[in-house]
Amino acid sequence: MTTHPPSAPPTLEDVARVAGVSRATVSRVVNSVRNVDPKLRETVERAIAATGYVPNRAARSLVTRRTGGVALVVSEPDRHIEAFGGVFGDPFFGRVVEGVVAHLRPLGLHPLLMLVDSDEEREKLVPKLRQEQVSGVLLISLHPAEDPLPRMLTDAGVPTALFARPGRPAPVSYVDVAHQDGARLAADRLVSRGCRRVATIAGPAGTPAGQDRLAGFRDAMARHGHAYVAVAEGDFTEHGGERAMERLLAEEPELDGLFVANDLMAYGALTVLREAGRRVPDDVAVIGFDDSRVALSCRPRLTTVRQPVEEMGAAMARMVLERMGDPERRAESVIFDPELVVRDSA
Amino acid sequence: MTTHPPSAPPTLEDVARVAGVSRATVSRVVNSVRNVDPKLRETVERAIAATGYVPNRAARSLVTRRTGGVALVVSEPDRHIEAFGGVFGDPFFGRVVEGVVAHLRPLGLHPLLMLVDSDEEREKLVPKLRQEQVSGVLLISLHPAEDPLPRMLTDAGVPTALFARPGRPAPVSYVDVAHQDGARLAADRLVSRGCRRVATIAGPAGTPAGQDRLAGFRDAMARHGHAYVAVAEGDFTEHGGERAMERLLAEEPELDGLFVANDLMAYGALTVLREAGRRVPDDVAVIGFDDSRVALSCRPRLTTVRQPVEEMGAAMARMVLERMGDPERRAESVIFDPELVVRDSA
DNA sequence: CGGGACTGGGAGAGCGCTCTCACAGCGTGC
DNA sequence: GCACGCTGTGAGAGCGCTCTCCCAGTCCCG
Numbered sequence: 001m002t003t004h005p006p007s008a009p010p011t012l013e014d015v016a017r018v019a020g021v022s023r024a025t026v027s028r029v030v031n032s033v034r035n036v037d038p039k040l041r042e043t044v045e046r047a048i049a050a051t052g053y054v055p056n057r058a059a060r061s062l063v064t065r066r067t068g069g070v071a072l073v074v075s076e077p078d079r080h081i082e083a084f085g086g087v088f089g090d091p092f093f094g095r096v097v098e099g100v101v102a103h104l105r106p107l108g109l110h111p112l113l114m115l116v117d118s119d120e121e122r123e124k125l126v127p128k129l130r131q132e133q134v135s136g137v138l139l140i141s142l143h144p145a146e147d148p149l150p151r152m153l154t155d156a157g158v159p160t161a162l163f164a165r166p167g168r169p170a171p172v173s174y175v176d177v178a179h180q181d182g183a184r185l186a187a188d189r190l191v192s193r194g195c196r197r198v199a200t201i202a203g204p205a206g207t208p209a210g211q212d213r214l215a216g217f218r219d220a221m222a223r224h225g226h227a228y229v230a231v232a233e234g235d236f237t238e239h240g241g242e243r244a245m246e247r248l249l250a251e252e253p254e255l256d257g258l259f260v261a262n263d264l265m266a267y268g269a270l271t272v273l274r275e276a277g278r279r280v281p282d283d284v285a286v287i288g289f290d291d292s293r294v295a296l297s298c299r300p301r302l303t304t305v306r307q308p309v310e311e312m313g314a315a316m317a318r319m320v321l322e323r324m325g326d327p328e329r330r331a332e333s334v335i336f337d338p339e340l341v342v343r344d345s346a
Numbered sequence: 347m348t349t350h351p352p353s354a355p356p357t358l359e360d361v362a363r364v365a366g367v368s369r370a371t372v373s374r375v376v377n378s379v380r381n382v383d384p385k386l387r388e389t390v391e392r393a394i395a396a397t398g399y400v401p402n403r404a405a406r407s408l409v410t411r412r413t414g415g416v417a418l419v420v421s422e423p424d425r426h427i428e429a430f431g432g433v434f435g436d437p438f439f440g441r442v443v444e445g446v447v448a449h450l451r452p453l454g455l456h457p458l459l460m461l462v463d464s465d466e467e468r469e470k471l472v473p474k475l476r477q478e479q480v481s482g483v484l485l486i487s488l489h490p491a492e493d494p495l496p497r498m499l500t501d502a503g504v505p506t507a508l509f510a511r512p513g514r515p516a517p518v519s520y521v522d523v524a525h526q527d528g529a530r531l532a533a534d535r536l537v538s539r540g541c542r543r544v545a546t547i548a549g550p551a552g553t554p555a556g557q558d559r560l561a562g563f564r565d566a567m568a569r570h571g572h573a574y575v576a577v578a579e580g581d582f583t584e585h586g587g588e589r590a591m592e593r594l595l596a597e598e599p600e601l602d603g604l605f606v607a608n609d610l611m612a613y614g615a616l617t618v619l620r621e622a623g624r625r626v627p628d629d630v631a632v633i634g635f636d637d638s639r640v641a642l643s644c645r646p647r648l649t650t651v652r653q654p655v656e657e658m659g660a661a662m663a664r665m666v667l668e669r670m671g672d673p674e675r676r677a678e679s680v681i682f683d684p685e686l687v688v689r690d691s692a
Numbered sequence: 693c694g695g696g697a698c699t700g701g702g703a704g705a706g707c708g709c710t711c712t713c714a715c716a717g718c719g720t721g722c
Numbered sequence: 723g724c725a726c727g728c729t730g731t732g733a734g735a736g737c738g739c740t741c742t743c744c745c746a747g748t749c750c751c752g
């Protein structure tokens with residue numbers, strides 16, 4: 001019974017021979033299914049250790065028709081205009097991955113990374129998942145408003161969890177942050193600092209995040225007695241933030257308080273404010289959203305609404321795993337509370 | 347012959363029945379192996395389309411013992427002190443992923459994302475890869491100087507490609523950029539601008555990239571007649587760049603030219619320079635390295651040495667695939683030429 | 693003390709695929 | 723006209739595993 005060359009990894013059969021039992025028994029030990037005599041179990045476990053046995057996933061999933069694999073699917077619109085560095089270069093995406101991996105790894109699971117950026121590919125995704133032995137999907141959609149994928153996946157019975165509420169209603173699990181509450185935190189802060197002329201740079205009107213943060217901010221300001229808030233829409237990029245800031249400055253030169261729907265746009269806004277000679281926070285108080293890395297790079301450092309992205313990623317992974325374990329389980333949503341992180345800009 | 351419910355995807359057998367041929371023939375068509383009569387082939391292809399057949403990877407790899415799967419493995423040192431957002435939050439990592447995915451996707455391949463951050467996990471990686479049906483590894487090591495993984499993988503006969511030259515020599519393929527050449531481009535630029543007091547913020551002495559960029563810069567400056575260059579070591583983070591800049595300013599208050607070993611540190615350095623009242627590029631010319639996203643966020647926008655990270659990621663993927671296809675193939679290295687991207691800071 | 697319930701273990705089929713082998717059909721050369 | 727190769731196809735084994743079925747043994751109760 002010498003060690004096998006790496007060309008022939010030990011099989012159940014090998015372990016069974018070493019332990020002097022049948023394949024079935026070894027299988028039962030490995031999968032801890034049914035009662036196995038404790039003494040026998042120990043013999044088997046020793047044999048497993050001795051042979052260095054690792055179950056062959058292919059063989060297992062061939063017979064069980066379950067696979068246990070999860071995929072992290074990034075869905076982009078058709079002919080997406082690549083932002084610099086692409087999706088994966090977006091640190092926000094990285095934080096989600098961080099949370100997902102943190103949850104999956106202790107379980108011995110590793111996500112498959114899939115990118116789909118055309119409707120043609122979206123059509124082929126479900127068979128592809130089957131082929132790739134994936135039985136659960138973590139979906140990050142970059143155009144949630146019109147993405148058909150959540151529906152397609154639930155229709156196909158693939159356990160799925162989304163990052164952010166689906167644009168089209170679908171019976172699918174998701175995690176999200178309470179955007180409106182976050183926007184209210186920002187509004188309250190600006191008002192309590194005594195800001196009188198308040199404006200906001202909103203996210204794209206097509207995204208739930210863009211809509212909710214704007215609505216939440218307007219509501220909260222209205223409750224503070226500010227009926228009107230100047231709005232400029234941005235696209236969540238730094239450059240979009242710069243353009244929006246310029247428009248805002250033209251429309252409302254006297255503004256002294258600003259809420260920006262994400263940190264990246266806030267960064268751009270700060271640049272424009274600086275070039276326009278406005279001091280932050282003395283002339284204009286600025287609050288961002290996300291608490292991303294860039295919030296710390298800003299000068300002054302950005303006061304922002306923290307979104308616990310890593311935790312959200314982990315929760316998303318947990319939800320998908322639970323649904324994989326129990327397909328009867330209903331779609332659930334977990335909404336995280338945002339938090340105001342006070343730094344120097346407001 | 348109605349459509350099957352999703353519970354029973356079509357098998358080779360089903361296709362064979364529809365086409366009126368044997369399983370073997372369908373298999374030959376699917377894998378385009380040996381000559382099949384063109385007419386039969388077409389019949390089979392129609393049957394495949396009609397049934398919506400997708401090969402079952404598990405069954406296939408069970409018999410072939412090949413899997414065709416590739417993993418993107420990120421190897422961190424033990425008890426890594428998490429930078430904000432972790433590895434995946436690093437945009438540089440994202441760019442590598444971008445390039446890898448760009449190359450893999452057209453081939454219908456999707457990388458498995460694995461993170462290992464302890465020696466214990468490194469020990470278990472090879473069996474784990476076997477279990478996960480991975481037969482090729484794209485390795486990104488965050489502590490190349492002492493990472494045992496390249497050796498372990500090549501010893502186990504796993505086709506591997508590294509991003510960046512391995513710290514310990516090993517017969518393993520890798521991509522890299524000509525760090526010294528890049529540093530020389532920076533040196534030449536500073537000298538041609540007329541800088542007289544030149545300093546550099548280097549990367550960690552433990553990394554090949556840190557060493558090579560420093561060595562290249564010193565050599566080039568020496569060739570221009572500057573025997574001495576003030577050096578402060580940073581850790582490739584923004585904060586590290588700030589600290590290094592402070593030390594440099596103390597040691598060499600008159601400095602008028604600066605080469606920083608990556609953009610993130612350059613960003614930090616710019617912040618400190620601004621706070622110290624130095625104008626860039628008028629008082630101090632600054633050149634970074636990487637041409638990352640942050641280079642565009644800097645004010646002034648950063649002149650930097652471009653590293654074609656996405657292309658490098660793609661090349662890494664290509665190399666691993668080639669070795670998977672031909673195990674006899676020898677380890678190769680592909681070194682990319684850097685390029686100076688001139689913006690406003692120098 | 694016999695019969696039923698229960699418990700732990702083995703035998704064996706078969707998941708969907710590839711691949712070797714055998715074989716039919718044809719053309720070629722002596 | 724026969725041996726020979728060559729090409730295209732089918733039959734069937736078997737990859738490593740799970741899971742159903744079956745059986746031997748033990749225990750409890752009437």
